[in-house]
Amino acid sequence: MSGVSNETMKFKVEKENVNEAKEIIFNVYKSLEEKGYNPINQMIGYILSGDPTYITSYNNARSLIRKLERDELLEELLKNYLKTQE
Secondary structure (H helix, E strand, C coil), X not given: CCCCCCCCCCCCCCHHHHHHHHHHHHHHHHHHHXXXXXXXXXXXXXXXXXXXXXXXXXXXXXXXXXXXXXXXHHHHHHHHHHHHCC
């Protein structure tokens, strides 16, 4: 075998990071909007590429979003999306 496991890996994000992620997402969204960017497109670009230049430095948004791993951002977005679908 090539060393690939068939077991499902478990991923866990600490609860305090989730609250921080939510706050950062809203602050970055607002900063992008205020600067005239499409916040959704810019944040998707950042999450997919990891390139911080998708995020404006206005209101320290670029530094804020880099405090979190991209997987933390995705987790927060997915959880909130699924909550709205119930």
